[in-house]
């Protein structure tokens with residue numbers, strides 16, 4: 001765990017050795033978000049395939065982040081959490097779950113994990129839009145996923 005100001009070993013590891021960093025050419029869905037308070041920017045690219053039951057899942061995922069250590073660590077972690085998950089399950093990954101997987105973030109850095117979760121969700125919604133789905137219901141659920149996982 002971390003105290004109020006220091007980063008956990010996991011955060012440091014993901015910052016120094018980010019997983020799935022880069023761009024996916026011909027991505028099926030792309031999310032891009034910026035944090036208007038700090039100016040950090042993140043992009044998430046997903047490749048979606050269907051499993052044997054026809055359920056869509058994230059076959060591959062990459063990110064590009066221009067930001068702080070926490071933004072890069074949470075970006076890296078969220079790609080690990082989302083890879084292989086169904087789109088439905090990936091939509092339920094919250095900023096809190098990312099921070100938890102990293103053994104916590106200093107309170108002043110919690111907002112950085114919002115960037116990762118929001119950008120992943122945006123990439124998934126982009127995928128659905130490109131498939132021609134009406135995502136208004138998903139937008140409502142997404143607002144709920146911000147505060148709880150269910």
Ligand code: FES
Pocket residue numbers: 035038039040067068069070071109111112115
């Ligand atoms: S300070 Fe901007 S995302 Fe961390």
